[in-house]
Amino acid sequence: xxxxxxxxxxxxxxxxxxxxxxxxxxxxxxxxxxxxxxxxxxxxxxxxxxxxxxxxxxxxxxxxxxxxxxxxxxxxxxxxxxxxxxxxxxxxxxxxxxxxxxxxxxxxxxxxxxxxxxxxxxxxxxxxxxxxxxxxxxxxxxxxxxxxxxxxxxxxxxxxxxxxxxxxxxxxxxxxxxxxxxxxxxxxxxxxxxxxxxxxxxxxxxxxxxxxxxxxxxxxxxxxxxxxxxxxxxxxxxxxxxxxxxxxxxxxxxxxxxxxxxxxxxxxxxxxxxxxxxxxxxxxxxxxxxxxxxxxxxxxxxxxxxxxxxxxxxxxxxxxxxxxxxxxxxxxxxxxxxxxxxxxxxxxxxxxxxxxxxxxxxxxxxxxxxxxxxxxxxxxxxxxxxxxxxxxxxxxxxxxxxxxxxxxxxxxxxxxxxxxxxxxxxxxxxxxxxxxxxxxxxxxxxxxxxxxxxxxxxxxxxxxxxxxxxxxxxxxxxxxxxxxxxxxxxxxxxxxxxxxxxxxxxxxxxxxxxxxxxxxxxxxxxxxx
Numbered sequence: 001x002x003x004x005x006x007x008x009x010x011x012x013x014x015x016x017x018x019x020x021x022x023x024x025x026x027x028x029x030x031x032x033x034x035x036x037x038x039x040x041x042x043x044x045x046x047x048x049x050x051x052x053x054x055x056x057x058x059x060x061x062x063x064x065x066x067x068x069x070x071x072x073x074x075x076x077x078x079x080x081x082x083x084x085x086x087x088x089x090x091x092x093x094x095x096x097x098x099x100x101x102x103x104x105x106x107x108x109x110x111x112x113x114x115x116x117x118x119x120x121x122x123x124x125x126x127x128x129x130x131x132x133x134x135x136x137x138x139x140x141x142x143x144x145x146x147x148x149x150x151x152x153x154x155x156x157x158x159x160x161x162x163x164x165x166x167x168x169x170x171x172x173x174x175x176x177x178x179x180x181x182x183x184x185x186x187x188x189x190x191x192x193x194x195x196x197x198x199x200x201x202x203x204x205x206x207x208x209x210x211x212x213x214x215x216x217x218x219x220x221x222x223x224x225x226x227x228x229x230x231x232x233x234x235x236x237x238x239x240x241x242x243x244x245x246x247x248x249x250x251x252x253x254x255x256x257x258x259x260x261x262x263x264x265x266x267x268x269x270x271x272x273x274x275x276x277x278x279x280x281x282x283x284x285x286x287x288x289x290x291x292x293x294x295x296x297x298x299x300x301x302x303x304x305x306x307x308x309x310x311x312x313x314x315x316x317x318x319x320x321x322x323x324x325x326x327x328x329x330x331x332x333x334x335x336x337x338x339x340x341x342x343x344x345x346x347x348x349x350x351x352x353x354x355x356x357x358x359x360x361x362x363x364x365x366x367x368x369x370x371x372x373x374x375x376x377x378x379x380x381x382x383x384x385x386x387x388x389x390x391x392x393x394x395x396x397x398x399x400x401x402x403x404x405x406x407x408x409x410x411x412x413x414x415x416x417x418x419x420x421x422x423x424x425x426x427x428x429x430x431x432x433x434x435x436x437x438x439x440x441x442x443x444x445x446x447x448x449x450x451x452x453x454x455x456x457x458x459x460x461x462x463x464x465x466x467x468x469x470x471x472x473x474x475x476x477x478x479x480x481x482x483x484x485x486x487x488x489x490x491x492x493x494x495x496x497x498x499x500x501x502x503x504x505x506x507x508x509x510x511x512x513x514x515x516x517x518x519x520x521x522x523x524x525x526x527x528x529x
Contacts, residue, residue, distance in 0.1 A: 020048040020186030021145050023099050023125045026069055029145065031137040035129040037101065040116050042125030047098050048186050052142040054135035058084075061091025062404065062518035066311070067186070069099040069125075069142075071135045074107035085114035087408060087520070092124065094374065094403055096311045099125035103132075121371065123312045160184060160242065164249035174253050178202040181246040185215075187233030188314070191250055194225050198272065198337065201316050215239045217247035221255055266292035271336035271343050274389040282386025289345075289385055292334050300347040301381035302388060303356055306395035307342040307364070313372040315342045321369035329359035338392060341399065345388070353381050357411045365410075375402060378413045397421070406520040419511050432512045439502075439509035442492040457485045458497060459510050459521035466498055474522075 023044035050067025058076040119126035182202035190201035333346040379394040464470040
């Protein structure tokens, strides 16, 4: 044979795939158009929507699963500080929310600048609705739009196939094919080789439909199995239809340009195997680290850092920038993609994990990937190379937990959230809720009834080691104001905050409150009274 791929293409018996609507299509719905929408940030034409929600809950970011377009009157944002508005928008983007529409007139006369700037920075579509917005009707109209997309006559299967085939025939490349598949399926897409190692991924902004659920189709060429196409969304009949057609298009593209199926680097291969749960002995891990360019070093530990990037940015797109930052900050390091994280593996002196993580973050902030990086998480360093797999898992756990409790610090170490992890894993939810209530209820009730910031003050005072000057500076208030707040806390709690008998209990209760609410206590508005 001369290398030409020979395939027998059979008609697919699956239902044709629905195309998830874009924000532009949502804005064209009669009920939305009647509210006179105006785009303030983002790209409505390229952003796809999985569902439309309406909510006034400030903590809504922790309740989303990705792909939502959120409608709000801003009631939950009333009285919030500029920092809180930024945090609110960041939390939505972190959760994969693709768009936010704010109805003017009920809470705001104009969209706050903080929302506009943060939405533009995060690639979130931001819409202002200048007329009365019937949210219930908007949700119904969106549902009708999705149902219409499931109609076989809405987008014939042949049209899906012809679109993908045209990209192959015109030589647009594998990336363009995968981008089109991601848009058609409404979820991220990647191609893996027969060993399960990722070789290419989509770049179109599209959050996973349901994290952890995937739809797959084998990619077959003249020599048999060439790999697997993976769609990061639940396997509906429609999405399976897209996968079947796309697998043929990918096979044609790989046959047309075999160089597109490059093998992953040794570092990527090792990380992919460990993430997939492949059992490797310490000796095997050490050998593969050495082959990848990270041999053992006397007196050094293995440090794993997870770089979390904006969900609209495929991790594969920033690997080169992260590698450059890692080499500059840490010396020789390995960089690979582990699901949604860019993984950095380095050897560092003992006790230097925090310094190493901070140097990496500083280098990232100065590099090409600065706008995409959300967080750098560091696992506990391991002395034995055989612990690399557990360190990878811990780095991911730190990222997930930081998101859950609303932590927005640029660098988070496993030790920073050790108590959070212990409570989340070892204490039943009802027991934890009862404990938090028993310790903090008087403070929470007082803040709710009087609009005070005693919980935030308590958290800041413990965070800053009970040093009043540092606490006052962190809160932006005078020392006299801090003394007044601490006196009120003493009255409500029945003992001074500094009392050793209750100090540990209060600290644990604050951690439990974070786990329950998903909110950083320091994100509250700054008051000066």
